[in-house]
Amino acid sequence: MKNKYLIKRGGCTICSKGCGKQDNQLHTFDWLSGVPGNEDTTGYVEVQFKNTRKGYYKNSNAIPIEKGDIVAVESNPGHDIGTVTLTGRLVLLQMKKAKLKDLSEIKRIYRKVKPVDMEKYAEAKAREHETMIRSRQIANNLGLKMKIGDVEFQGDGNKAIFYYIADERVDFRQLIKVLAEEFRVRIEMKQIGARQEAGRIGGIGPCGRELCCATWLSNFTSVSTTAARLQEISLKPTRLAGQCAKLKCCMNYEVDVYAESQKRFPSREIALETKDNTYYWFKADILKGTITYSTDKRFLANEATITPQHAFKVLQMNKRGERPEQLVVVGEEIVQEAPKDLLEQESLTRFDQQPSKKNKKRKPQRNTGERRPEKAQEQDTSKTHSGSRSERPRHHQKRRREGGEKTENTSPRNVSE
Numbered sequence: 001m002k003n004k005y006l007i008k009r010g011g012c013t014i015c016s017k018g019c020g021k022q023d024n025q026l027h028t029f030d031w032l033s034g035v036p037g038n039e040d041t042t043g044y045v046e047v048q049f050k051n052t053r054k055g056y057y058k059n060s061n062a063i064p065i066e067k068g069d070i071v072a073v074e075s076n077p078g079h080d081i082g083t084v085t086l087t088g089r090l091v092l093l094q095m096k097k098a099k100l101k102d103l104s105e106i107k108r109i110y111r112k113v114k115p116v117d118m119e120k121y122a123e124a125k126a127r128e129h130e131t132m133i134r135s136r137q138i139a140n141n142l143g144l145k146m147k148i149g150d151v152e153f154q155g156d157g158n159k160a161i162f163y164y165i166a167d168e169r170v171d172f173r174q175l176i177k178v179l180a181e182e183f184r185v186r187i188e189m190k191q192i193g194a195r196q197e198a199g200r201i202g203g204i205g206p207c208g209r210e211l212c213c214a215t216w217l218s219n220f221t222s223v224s225t226t227a228a229r230l231q232e233i234s235l236k237p238t239r240l241a242g243q244c245a246k247l248k249c250c251m252n253y254e255v256d257v258y259a260e261s262q263k264r265f266p267s268r269e270i271a272l273e274t275k276d277n278t279y280y281w282f283k284a285d286i287l288k289g290t291i292t293y294s295t296d297k298r299f300l301a302n303e304a305t306i307t308p309q310h311a312f313k314v315l316q317m318n319k320r321g322e323r324p325e326q327l328v329v330v331g332e333e334i335v336q337e338a339p340k341d342l343l344e345q346e347s348l349t350r351f352d353q354q355p356s357k358k359n360k361k362r363k364p365q366r367n368t369g370e371r372r373p374e375k376a377q378e379q380d381t382s383k384t385h386s387g388s389r390s391e392r393p394r395h396h397q398k399r400r401r402e403g404g405e406k407t408e409n410t411s412p413r414n415v416s417e
Helices: 090-097 116-125 126-140 173-183 194-202 225-230 255-264 307-319 342-346 374-385 395-403 413-416
Strands: 044-048 054-058 070-074 077-085 109-113 147-153 159-165 186-191 278-285 290-294 304-306
Touching: 044 090, 054 070, 054 077, 054 090, 077 090, 077 116, 116 374, 126 147, 126 159, 126 173, 147 173, 159 173, 159 194, 159 290, 225 255
Parallel strands: 159 186
Antiparallel strands: 044 054, 044 077, 070 077, 070 109, 147 159, 278 290, 290 304
């Protein structure tokens, strides 16, 4: 029986390589992979190496290459080994984005990897951790104020890239000589920032998810404390700093929303005047839509929480020379919604019907043989005497008959008598 669905390598229908996850934020979704003849339109491919390093190479030998293949590419000196992450027309757009104008300098692809190439590649990668530890010791002995964060060996093991972090300018000429004598390879130094180092190492943020710089964030924008002040975030360094010891990148995500919402609030510099006091801006909750005023600028005194609409009304009255008796209207109440638990949206039992209280059966109480208190006994006796006549004791009914009172006995025993 013929398969109804065809598996297209590099396609978007049922793809074995086309839509597979690549390394973190460098992944580019090939939305043109299912177009016929897409891979034959250009001879350029995108190749990714360790960490955040990737390059563009020309397939001058017309080797049949697909997304996910491991290839040996030209390097200086020797060759390097990487993974093909993109082919087709989108490669030209990515090259334009990377601002590669001179196409004559683009290197070429040698071949698909052989078992011998993979053995050399594994040996070179096994040396990276030990080389990083040893290089840190050498830099410390030379008294250099720098930190070597990572080491990447070339596929053939003839070259090593040392990624370092330094706050000041460092003269590492002597360091390169010592490293070249120690490891017998060609040395290349690359400076990175603290955020880039955190993206290389990875980790879990205070939100409980993986770091943005290690998953999808590729361009780092400057973050300032103005974003924290605009969002009414505490200015404690422990709250603002991330794992890279810099300001959190996520503070820039909602700044535009807060800046737009604050246009509906009055200025912080304007005070509200009443007949009794003068109220100054203390804090504002943009999400709830409330403003808290205080009679003192330094601390919270005579707290008054009002809405922005009411604040604008008081400002208009002050401009006309009028002053209200009180800042907070007695009949006006601020309706605040109860907090919602966002975790309930992913609960497995959120659609289950909870049993009603009417259907709950009372559990029978076990007779433990304990004596009841005197008050409970008095209540029980009062209930039995206040019941119907048929439920009264027999000796009580007999005494009433002897007294000549008319009684109506409906019990089976009295009828037979």
